[in-house]
Amino acid sequence: MSALWPTAIDWRAPRTWVALGTLALLLVLPLLAEFVSGDGADFWVKFATRVMIYALAAIGLNLILGFGGLVSFGHAMYVMLGSYAVAIPTEHGITSGWLHLVIALAAAFVLALVVGAISLRTTGIAFIMITLAFAQMLFFAAVSLKQYGGDDGLTVAARSDFGVISIAGHIGLYYVALTVVLLALYLSWRAVLSPFGLVLRASKANARRTLALGHPVFRFQLAAYVASALLCAVAGVLLANLTQFASPAYGAWTLSGELIVVVILGGLGTVFGPLIGAILLLALEEALPTLVEALLPAYKANWMLLLGLFIFLIALTLERGVYGSLPERARGRQQP
Template sequence: MDKNPTLVATAPVSPVMAAALRRIGAGPLRLGFGLALLVALAVVPLVSLLAGQSYYVTLVSRMMVFALAALGLNLVVGYGGMVSFGHALYVGVGAFAVGILSFHGIGNGWVHLAVALGAGAVLATLIGLVCLRVNGIAFIMITLAFAQMMYFAAVGLKQYGGDDGYALPARSDFGVLNLENDVALYYVIFALLAVTLLAFHRLVNARFGMLLRGCRTNERRMRALGYDTVRARLVAYVISALVCVLAGMLLANLARFVSPSYMQWSVSGELIVMAVLGGTGSLLGPVLGAIVWLALEELLSSGAWGLPGDLEALLKTHWLGVLGIVVVLVTLTLKQGLYGWLQQREQREEKTQ
């Protein structure tokens, strides 16, 4: 049995494996689109400041924070086949680590980071050991139950604002990294998103990624081959949770505010929608999905469409319903998400050449 991993790692790439690699974004589209996306994100502060629209620095920062969280969730949903409806819990853990420590006068960002990741790792391990005993709808319900338990526990923390939340006196202090500057915070978020994308690319294309996808396809067969599927799924779950913890820290600093609402089930639902909208099982899909989702949210909620007064007022009031219809239509027509649609177009163009 010990020889199986070596065989997997050294076997020639079959047409089936080549197709699988294309699905996770290993083709030229991934490189070109990924570089274009990163370059576009890198120049946003410069363009925004030149245009005198500094608000877009904050808006795109928020997009990248949620892209990071959706990317973390996608590791278990898209690659592991574990649909978690409780990852907002870990976003809240990261945010509350910053909030509680700041409340007690501890502003050191490295302490915030260590406490957040430590608490997130312990919590994710304990919850994962419980959740991974089951699959399917039971897994979804247990993750949701844990998230709601922590949400109501956070609401009960009246010392830290309870349901009203808590405004941070200052952002996390990382010394030379002055996060009080919105542009500096923007590039910290950008760098962490880029590093996470690179790390996940290596992870999902390594032996561990193959094992994780094997568990998604047929866990029983993987166990029969001698693989420790529970450990693989647990490791993926913890890594996924820690990325969401990191996103929670960044969200708290970006908003200068901590709230139990970060842990609500609706936030978990939004992260799933972002991943599905962009395309699960691909690295760039959740990033694209988060950007498109929040861009649509901003566009529809603004109500500045130049429509007749009553119609514009109606759409501005019920913009969330319009957003839902758009997402449903995209999901039904593009079953592999926006990024999957781009990949299919690339494949069709290659066949016609």
């Protein structure tokens, strides 16, 4: 009985246009890359796949950060977990992608349930620090996995085997990643507007009141936390396939920080924001070194200085994010 779209779409609103335009571009991106850069197309397809993977992880993080208002500074650990769920079985000759996926989801589910249950006993600043500390714990655990490469990481001999859905080629992997992103976007859109999402968003807006109305806020937050971890784990599975590599570095706290930047840059608490944020941040990280090299060749290696300043300024100035700043409705239209 429920309609295909969870809410009425205003087809004339700037947000709608940006979202649709972006999706259209992403759909034809491999063609476009072939047309524009010919032999260099592979680079762009791989780059776009990385953008999709970041976007997927950020869509996951956004569930808990943007809608639940809980700042998890450790979500990279689920990405890392997902990548090892590909690398370690492959090392032992298990190449089935479906199995990799099941392992990744099961492991992330258990870990998120435990970490979430402990971390959610705290709020605010303590929650930030605890999630960070747990991620570090897993990071060190991966470093000490000497039989699986330890600090150096583990190469993945061949991409996961998903049967008829071949991701052996770059374009195949790209479209799989894009499909997963679209599914995640649609799922989170529906979830956010559902009764579940209403309670989750209310717990961010006023946890005390939500509790006093009779909602067991903790359980909702935990469910959202676990769901967000699962999406990050899927991102990890894709990442290991893209780079054919798994490494503790995928769980580094800087990656957790980057994921937060992606969410904020796109627009906290908007469904589509994480995708826009991922595109913008990765494009910037690609452009900055080139830019610095052109202007100050001697400092090419130090482009992160500008990235650091950029992040600092975003935190100071950008309240609603790039996508979040776009009007939700066409000018002059009342709320439906």
